[in-house]
Amino acid sequence: MTISTTGSERKYRATFGLRTGLATVFTVLLSLTALAHAADDSIPSLKGKRIAISVTGTDHYFDLKAFEAQVAEVKRLGGTPITLDAGRNDKNLVSQLQTVITQKPDAVIQTLGTLSVIDPSLKKIRDAGIPVFTVDVPSQNSINNTTSDNWSIGSSLALKLVQTIKGKGNVLVFNGFYGVPVCAIRYDELKQVLKYYPNVKLIEPELRDVIPNTVQDAYSQTTALLNKYPKGSIAAIWSAWDIPQLGASKALVAAGRTEIKTFGVDGTPEVLDLLKTDNSPVGAVAAQQPSLIGKTAVDNLARYLAGDQTLPSDTYVPALLTTADNLAQVKKLRGD
Numbered sequence: 001m002t003i004s005t006t007g008s009e010r011k012y013r014a015t016f017g018l019r020t021g022l023a024t025v026f027t028v029l030l031s032l033t034a035l036a037h038a039a040d041d042s043i044p045s046l047k048g049k050r051i052a053i054s055v056t057g058t059d060h061y062f063d064l065k066a067f068e069a070q071v072a073e074v075k076r077l078g079g080t081p082i083t084l085d086a087g088r089n090d091k092n093l094v095s096q097l098q099t100v101i102t103q104k105p106d107a108v109i110q111t112l113g114t115l116s117v118i119d120p121s122l123k124k125i126r127d128a129g130i131p132v133f134t135v136d137v138p139s140q141n142s143i144n145n146t147t148s149d150n151w152s153i154g155s156s157l158a159l160k161l162v163q164t165i166k167g168k169g170n171v172l173v174f175n176g177f178y179g180v181p182v183c184a185i186r187y188d189e190l191k192q193v194l195k196y197y198p199n200v201k202l203i204e205p206e207l208r209d210v211i212p213n214t215v216q217d218a219y220s221q222t223t224a225l226l227n228k229y230p231k232g233s234i235a236a237i238w239s240a241w242d243i244p245q246l247g248a249s250k251a252l253v254a255a256g257r258t259e260i261k262t263f264g265v266d267g268t269p270e271v272l273d274l275l276k277t278d279n280s281p282v283g284a285v286a287a288q289q290p291s292l293i294g295k296t297a298v299d300n301l302a303r304y305l306a307g308d309q310t311l312p313s314d315t316y317v318p319a320l321l322t323t324a325d326n327l328a329q330v331k332k333l334r335g336d
Contacts, residue, residue: 043299044306046079051301052100052108053081057088059212060243061268062290066111066135069294077302079106088211090117097121101128107301110142111135111294114179133301135293136182138314143304146297149316150182153265153286154189156321160284161190161236161263168199169235172225174218174244176209183240186265190238203234209244218247219254226255234260242266242285249274252281266290267322269336275324287322287330 051074058064067085074081082105086093093113098121100108108125110118115137122141126132134142161171173190177183194200207225210217222237237252237260239245245264249271252260258279264271267287274282300311322330330336 043077044302046074046077046298046302046305049079049106049305050103051079051081051298052084052103052105054084054086054093054096054100054108054110056086056093056112058085059088060241060266062241062266062288063112065290066294066297069291070109070111070135070298073295073298077298079302090114093118094121097125100125100130105130107131107133107305109133109135109297109301110137110139112180113137114177115139115181116179131301131304133297133304135297136180138181142313144297144300144311144313144315146293146300146315146317147182148286148288148293148319150185151189153288153319154186155193157186157238157263157265157284157286158190158193160321160323161238161261162193162197162200164261164283165200165235167197170201170203170229170233172203172222172234172237172248173206174209174237174239174248175206176244177240186240200235203229207244209239209241214243215247215250218244219251220247222248222251223255226251226257231257231259236260236283237262239264242268242271245282245285246271246274249281257281265319267320267330267334272322272327272331272336275322275327280324283323285322287320287334289317289319289334291335293317 053067053070055063055067058067071081071083082103084096086096094117097118101124108130110122112135119139119141122132122139126141132142134145136147138145175187178187207221237248242264245262246268249262252258258281260281261283262281263283265286267285271282271285274280296315296317300315304311320330
């Protein structure tokens with residue numbers, strides 16, 4: 001089972017924050033996700049089908065788990081996966097997408113990528129008559145994009161941040177990948193929520209997270225700013241994904257500045273493990289379910305190849321707002 005939201009519903013949430021209890025929301029998402037894991041939708045076979053599975057990189061927890069789940073589900077359904085890993089290099093990514101056309105698969109799934117970089121290639125694949133499916137890429141050339149509801153992730157995480165710092169304080173922001181649609185959505189939702197909290201200020205200039213060496217770079221940037229801003233002058237650190245959050249959290253621990261709380265998205269195991277520590281600097285993580293997202297993308301593709309013309313343009317898989325209080329539940333649910 002998946003959940004979908006209309007544009008008007010997303011706009012309402014973004015504007016008014018939907019300050020209903022986050023614990024209640026989490027309980028609902030737990031129920032939805034449990035049903036998604038348990039459901040048997042009689043997914044059509046992919047026997048005799050060759051499916052190209054292209055990924056930006058597999059060095060990050062989300063990317064790797066989504067990729068592995070896609071490969072496993074294609075095999076489970078009797079198909080043959082053609083795996084393509086760009087190693088976090090845009091030139092490699094464009095090149096591997098160009099090779100998809102010559103390989104003539106029955107369909108392709110692209111996971112992540114800067115939309116302006118990959119969309120021309122996705123259009124060429126579509127124009128060649130190869131069905132295009134995506135994960136975390138809202139392309140007009142994709143039949144279906146499977147993703148988390150990043151509008152909900154962005155607003156819920158922002159509301160948790162505001163709640164944690166009691167509605168006032170300065171916030172450091174890592175905003176290095178605005179060209180990646182899911183990161184842009186989460187950042188925009190943060191800004192939308194903060195419009196209604198004038199005592200919460202984003203520190204300028206914003207920090208730029210990088211790839212590779214994300215953890216080390218975030219650690220260094222955070223350490224430098226901690227020397228500039230004494231205790232009491234920073235309340236929180238926000239990032240659109242949790243690898244910069246991991247580096248920032250480690251810097252806070254090293255500096256003994258755990259009065260500052262960090263917030264991020266994905267649910268990388270190292271970040272979740274930090275939640276278990278005493279005086280943890282991690283305030284909350286919006287834990288995605290990459291394995292379920294990857295499996296769902298393949299299942300949608302299988303339905304389409306079997307003749308299903310009713311797929312929505314986007315399929316949303318629940319994310320789980322995670323704190324120390326519900327960490328055990330989240331880890332059990334995701335199978336960590």
